[in-house]
Structure formats: C-alpha cells, structure tokens
Amino acid sequence: MGPAEPVAQSRTRLVLLAGFGGLLALMAVGGFDAIQVLRQIQSRNVQIRQVFLTRNRALEHIRSSLYLSGTVVRDYLLDPELAGAADELGRLRTLRSEMASAMDAYGRSLTAGEAEPVQALQAGLTAYWDGLEPALRWSPQQRRRQGYAFVQRVLLPRRAAVLDLADRIAALNEKELNGGDERLEEMFGRFRRRLLVMLAATLSMGLVLAAVAASHILRLERQSAARYQLVMRAQNELKELSARLVKAQEEERRAISRELHDEVGQSLSALLMELGNLAAVVPRNLEPLQRHLESIRKLAESSVQVARNMSLLLRPSMLDDFGLVPALEWQARESSKRTGMAVSVEADEVSDNLPDDHNTCVYRVVQEALHNCARHAQAHSVRIRVRQTSRHILLSIQDDGRGFDARRVRGLGLVGMEERVQHLGGSFQVKSEPGRGTVLEVELPVPKELAAERAPEVQNA
Amino acid sequence: MPETATRPIRILLADDHTVMRNGLRLLLERQPNLEVVGEASDGRETVRLAESVAPDVVVLDIAMPNLNGIEAARQITASRPEAAIVILSMHSDESYVIRALKAGARAYLLKDSAEGDLIAAIHAISEGKSFFSPAISRILVEDYMRQLEQKHVEDTYELLTAREREILQLLAEGKTNKEVAAVLNLSVYTVETHRTHILQKLNLHNVPELILYAVRKGIIT
Numbered sequence: 272m273g274p275a276e277p278v279a280q281s282r283t284r285l286v287l288l289a290g291f292g293g294l295l296a297l298m299a300v301g302g303f304d305a306i307q308v309l310r311q312i313q314s315r316n317v318q319i320r321q322v323f324l325t326r327n328r329a330l331e332h333i334r335s336s337l338y339l340s341g342t343v344v345r346d347y348l349l350d351p352e353l354a355g356a357a358d359e360l361g362r363l364r365t366l367r368s369e370m371a372s373a374m375d376a377y378g379r380s381l382t383a384g385e386a387e388p389v390q391a392l393q394a395g396l397t398a399y400w401d402g403l404e405p406a407l408r409w410s411p412q413q414r415r416r417q418g419y420a421f422v423q424r425v426l427l428p429r430r431a432a433v434l435d436l437a438d439r440i441a442a443l444n445e446k447e448l449n450g451g452d453e454r455l456e457e458m459f460g461r462f463r464r465r466l467l468v469m470l471a472a473t474l475s476m477g478l479v480l481a482a483v484a485a486s487h488i489l490r491l492e493r494q495s496a497a498r499y500q501l502v503m504r505a506q507n508e509l510k511e512l513s514a515r516l517v518k519a520q521e522e523e524r525r526a527i528s529r530e531l532h533d534e535v536g537q538s539l540s541a542l543l544m545e546l547g548n549l550a551a552v553v554p555r556n557l558e559p560l561q562r563h564l565e566s567i568r569k570l571a572e573s574s575v576q577v578a579r580n581m582s583l584l585l586r587p588s589m590l591d592d593f594g595l596v597p598a599l600e601w602q603a604r605e606s607s608k609r610t611g612m613a614v615s616v617e618a619d620e621v622s623d624n625l626p627d628d629h630n631t632c633v634y635r636v637v638q639e640a641l642h643n644c645a646r647h648a649q650a651h652s653v654r655i656r657v658r659q660t661s662r663h664i665l666l667s668i669q670d671d672g673r674g675f676d677a678r679r680v681r682g683l684g685l686v687g688m689e690e691r692v693q694h695l696g697g698s699f700q701v702k703s704e705p706g707r708g709t710v711l712e713v714e715l716p717v718p719k720e721l722a723a724e725r726a727p728e729v730q731n732a
Numbered sequence: 733m734p735e736t737a738t739r740p741i742r743i744l745l746a747d748d749h750t751v752m753r754n755g756l757r758l759l760l761e762r763q764p765n766l767e768v769v770g771e772a773s774d775g776r777e778t779v780r781l782a783e784s785v786a787p788d789v790v791v792l793d794i795a796m797p798n799l800n801g802i803e804a805a806r807q808i809t810a811s812r813p814e815a816a817i818v819i820l821s822m823h824s825d826e827s828y829v830i831r832a833l834k835a836g837a838r839a840y841l842l843k844d845s846a847e848g849d850l851i852a853a854i855h856a857i858s859e860g861k862s863f864f865s866p867a868i869s870r871i872l873v874e875d876y877m878r879q880l881e882q883k884h885v886e887d888t889y890e891l892l893t894a895r896e897r898e899i900l901q902l903l904a905e906g907k908t909n910k911e912v913a914a915v916l917n918l919s920v921y922t923v924e925t926h927r928t929h930i931l932q933k934l935n936l937h938n939v940p941e942l943i944l945y946a947v948r949k950g951i952i953t
C-alpha cells in the first residue's frame with residue numbers, strides 16, 4: 272500500500288486492457304477471416320459447377336448435332352429423290368458451324384490434361400466433316416450406288432469415333448468436376464483447421480485473461496478484506512481508547528471531587544473552627560486583630576463554598592453515596608437554579624445500587640442533555656424520567672424547546688453520549704424536529720446479578 | 733425542659749479528621765455545661781462508644797471509614813434512642829439531610845458553620861428540638877420556593893387548618909405526640925388524627941419528611 276499502489280493499479284489496468292483488447296481483436300479478425308474464406312469457397316463452388324454445366328451443355332450440343340448431321344446425311348444419300356436436297360445441305364452447314372462454335376467455347380477454358388483430347392475431338396470433327404464433304408457433292412446416281420455403302424463404312428464409323436471422343440471428354444469433364452469438389456473439400460479442411468487454431472488461440476487467451484483477472488480480483492478482495500479488518504481494529508481500538516479515556520477522566524473527577532470535599536473542605540472547616548477558638552481567646556478589645564480574624568473567616572468560608580461547589584460539579588458525592596436518583600435530583604435543582612428551566616426528575620423503581628458504570632453513564636448523559644437544553648433548546652421545562660425493569664434502565668430526557676433536525680445534526684456532545692451508552696451495550700436515540708422539542712431515549716441493559724450485588728455505602732476518601 | 737445546671741451535657745465526638753475533632757473539643761470545652769466524654773474516628777467505634785459512655789449527644793460526621801455516619805446514627809438510634817444525634821458534615825445536599833433525619837438525627841450542621849451553630853444545636857436537640865444550619869435551611873427553602881414557582885402548583889401548606897399548622901410546627905420541632913397533646917391540651921388520639929391528616933395533605937410519609945418540609949417552608953430553622 273502507500274505510494275506503490277497507483278503504479279500497481281495502472282499496470283493491472285494496462286494488462287487487463289491489453290488482454291481484453293487482444294481477445295476482442297483476435298475474435299474480430301478470426302470472424303472476418305472465416306467469412307472471407309467461406310465466401311471464397313462458395314464462389315469457387317459456384318464457378319466449378321457453372322463451368323461443368325456449360326461444358327456439358329456444349330458437349331451435349333455437339334453430340335446431338337452429330338446425331339442430327341448423321342441422320343441428315345443418311346437421308347440425303349439414301350433418298351436421292353429427296354425434295355429439298357438443297358435445304359438438307361444448308362442444314363448440314365449450319366450444324367457444322369454450330370458445332371464449331373460449341374467446340375470453340377469448350378476450348379476456351381481448358382486445363383492441362385484436357386487440351387490433348389479436346390484437340391483430338393476437334394481433329395476428329397474436322398475429319399468427320401471433311402470425310403462427308405465429297406459424298407455431299409455426289410450426283411443422285413452416285414448416291415444411289417454408293418450411298419448405302421458410304422453410310423455403313425464411312426459415316427457411321429466416323430460418327431462413332433467422334434462420339435467416343437466426346438464421351439472421353441465428358442468423362443474428363445466429370446473428372447474435372449470431381450477434382451473441383453476435392454479441391455473444395457481441401458479448402459474446407461484448411462478452413463476448419465484455421466478455425467480450430469483460431470478458436471484454440473482465442474480460448475487460451477481468454478483462459479489466461481480470466482486467470483489473470485480472477486487472481487487480480489482475488490488479490491484485491493484479500494487486500495480489501497485485510498484493510499477492512501485493519502480499519503475495524505483501528506476503530507475498535509479507538510473506541511476502547513476513548514472509553515478508557517472517559518473512564519480515566521471519570522476517575523480523575525471522582526478523586527479530585529473527593530479531595531476537594533473531604534480534604535480541602537474539611538481542612539478549611541477545621542481552620543474556621545480554630546479561628547473561632549482563637550477569636551474566643553483574643554481579648555475583645557484588640558480591635559485590629561479581631562477584624563483580621565473576621566476577614567480570614569470570611570475568606571475561609573467562601574473558600575469552603577467554592578470547594579464544595581467545584582466538588583459537586585466535578586462529580587456529585589450523592590452518586591457514589593446514595594446512587595443515581597439523588598444525584599439526578601441534585602442536578603435538576605442545580606440546573607434549574609442556574610438556567611431558570613423547570614427541571615423535573617421522575618424515578619420509578621430505580622435501585623440505589625446500580626453498577627458504578629451505569630450510574631456514571633446515566634448521570635453524564637443527563638448532564639450533557641441538560642447542558643444542551645440550556646444552550647440550544649430555549650426550553651421552559653425539561654422532564655427526566657428513569658425507570659428500571661428487570662433487564663434495563665430506561666432513561667428519557669424530554670424538553671419543550673425548539674428542537675432540531677436530529678438526523679443531520681450531531682456534535683461532540685451527542686456523539687459522546689451515544690458512545691458512553693454503546694460502551695455499556697445500550698441504545699441511544701434522539702427524537703427531535705424543529706419546533707417540536709427534543710426527546711433523548713436511552714436503554715441500558717443491566718446484568719441481573721450486578722443489580723443485586725452491592726449494598727449502598729457512604730465511602731470515605 | 734433544660735437540663736439541671738449542675739449536670740453537664742455529655743457529648744461523644746465522632747470524626748475521622750483529627751484536626752476537626754481537636755477544634756471541636758476545644759470549642760465545646762470552652763462552654764461551661766458541655767462535656768466531651770469520648771472521641772471516635774470511625775463509625776463502628778462510635779457505635780461502640782455510644783453504648784459504653786452513654787452520651788446525651790452524639791456529634792457525628794457522615795464520611796467516616798468502616799461505617800458511615802448515617803448508618804452509625806441508625807444503629808445508635810436503635811440501641812440508645814435517648815442519645816440525641818447531630819450530624820456535622822461537609823455535605824449540603826438535601827439527600828444527605830433527609831437520610832440523616834430518617835436515620836434518627838435531630839440536627840444537621842455544615843462543618844463550616846459548626847463554630848457558630850454547634851453549641852446552639854446541641855442545646856436544641858438535648859431539649860428535644862431540631863436544628864439545622866442556616867445555610868442548609870436557606871438552600872432547602874430556596875429550592876422549594878423555586879419548585880413551587882416553576883410548577884405553578886398550589887402550595888399545599890394552604891390546605892392546612894390553623895390547628896394543623898400549630899401541630900405541624902410542634903412535631904417538626906421534635907415533640908412527640910404526647911408532648912404536643914400536653915402543650916395544646918388535646919388528647920393524644922386527636923393529635924395522632926391531626927398528624928395523619930397533615931401528612932396526607934402534604935403528601936408526606938413520615939416525621940423526617942415532615943421535618944424537612946418544615947425546614948423548606950421556613951417553619952423551623
């Protein structure tokens with residue numbers, strides 16, 4: 272603790288910030304990357320399928336055109352009286368150019384393994400058409416004579432050869448598709464691994480962070496618990512100290528009060544007596560001496576009075592000699608005499624041998640309360656009530672003064688009263704509102720055995 | 733009923749303060765018809781001496797070791813009721829006065845006024861009367877007057893009849909019912925009835941309280 276604390280605090284803050292920031296960044300990057308890869312895979316997939324379909328369509332086209340052209344040529348050769356022979360030839364030409372453009376389209380996107388069979392197909396096609404070409408220029412007689420044989424020997428085998436080529440290419444295309452799928456699969460695999468790594472990194476970082484944060488929090492908790500205990504101990508020590516001080520002060524007051532009353536007062540009284548004895552033996556006619564004796568007597572008398580008053584104000588002897596109630600009654604009279612307030616004491620069943628601490632506590636609380644009534648309350652009358660039950664002493668001090676906001680205002684006087692009461696395990700309450708007077712209520716527990724223990728006795732100094 | 737001039741009043745002095753005791757002895761022995769027959773410095777010794785030397789008057793301090801003066805007064809009153817007790821104390825509070833009266837003391841003096849008052853007090857109590865230091869009377873009267881004033885209550889003394897007031901004074905001076913009956917020429921029974929009424933009207937419970945009341949009212953001093 273002390274000056275090192277802010278440094279440690281800023282360091283842990285930095286660590287936590289970096290930890291959480293890093294974790295969040297990692298998660299964001301991972302997520303972004305995953306989306307990117309997924310998009311790639313998807314477009315790749317679409318592309319592969321598109322290529323396959325386009326090529327397949329081209330091949331189908333070639334194949335169907337091939338069949339169609341075969342049929343057209345056969346019809347042309349085997350049926351010399353064909354009405355629209357010229358039309359047939361036109362159709363053939365169209366078919367050829369269509370096939371060529373389909374072939375062109377196919378040839379545009381080729382992988383290395385495909386080039387050779389595609390070229391072979393192209394060559395086959397060219398050969399096919401070139402083989403047909405002479406027969407198309409035949410006269411009807413030629414066609415009738417050699418038509419059938421041409422169809423059997425040239426057309427069908429060539430067509431079969433070209434179809435074979437087309438089949439091979441179709442197989443290749445299929446293979447290409449499968450290969451694409453495999454590559455996709457591979458990409459997926461890579462993606463999965465990456466995701467796993469990412470996840471592992473995020474998780475472990477999160478774990479580390481959680482551990483750091485948890486240990487930090489635990490440390491903080493331990494520290495605050497230790498500090499709380501420290502504060503509590505200090506507070507208790509302070510309370511104990513203040514109680515001891517109060518007790519010591521009380522003892523001091525008691526001792527001085529006794530000393531004043533019994534020693535100073537008695538000595539002065541004895542002095543007065545001796546003065547009287549002296550005056551009796553000094554002849555009446557020694558005027559100056561008698562005058563001096565008289566003034567000494569006056570002085571001693573007023574000194575006795577001072578000693579008596581001081582003694583009572585410090586701690587009235589009634590408290591120790593007769594118990595609480597006579598002391599309270601004296602105080603009420605005294606306060607009344609000094610301030611003009613009507614102070615009444617109503618005591619009910621209060622035993623005269625309460626523990627000394629209780630007597631002192633109640634007496635001092637009443638003293639302080641009367642002090643407040645005189646100083647702050649502008650009260651006309653104060654009512655002090657003391658009652659003893661089997662377990663408690665109940666005290667209330669009620670004035671009809673101007674009151675105050677008891678929830679807000681607290682001075683040393685009230686705090687001191689409360690401390691005295693709490694030290695004996697009692698409760699202390701102030702009930703007051705501006706304009707409504709004030710009631711102090713005290714409840715002190717009395718140990719039963721203590722209440723019956725001591726007998727009242729007038730003590731001597 | 734003054735004692736015969738030939739027989740001096742026998743006095744027992746009880747105080748733990750030697751200087752005080754010596755001063756008192758000096759003061760008393762200057763008087764022609766007073767005789768100090770014993771001195772005690774604690775409560776028990778006082779009670780013992782009160783038995784053995786049979787004093788007419790015991791001058792008792794309150795704060796004494798072993799047994800305080802009030803307890804000693806109680807025991808002496810019980811064992812030798814004929815001994816009149818005057819309390820001589822530093823304490824001026826009424827709680828001491830009332831307790832001393834209840835314990836059987838007839839007079840209460842402050843030590844600082846002993847020199848002037850003790851002789852008079854001894855004579856008064858040996859005649860069966862009460863006596864209080866003027867300082868004490870003054871304190872009691874003032875307190876009482878202030879209480880009446882502050883509480884705005886009716887003075888209960890006004891409730892008493894003239895006869896009752898007469899009887900109150902005699903009782904407070906220390907006379908017994910029989911003596912009062914003799915003085916007023918009434919029957920003891922009538923006096924007793926009056927006494928009961930007086931205590932009721934004044935809300936008092938016993939003679940010591942009645943004496944204290946009388947002092948407060950300034951009826952006796």
Ligand SMILES: Nc1ncnc2c1ncn2[C@@H]1O[C@H](COP(=O)(O)OP(=O)(O)OP(=O)(O)O)[C@@H](O)[C@H]1O
Pocket residue numbers: 643644646647648670672673674675680681682683684685686708709
């Ligand atoms: N009976 C009362 N009537 C009206 N106000 C009161 C009364 N008692 C206390 N107070 C108010 O509460 C405040 C605190 O009182 P408290 O006795 O604690 O301190 P204090 O009297 O001001 O100072 P101290 O008692 O230490 O000399 C007072 O200043 C006063 O304003």
Ligand SMILES: [Mg+2]
Pocket residue numbers: 639642643682684685
């Ligand atoms: Mg105060």
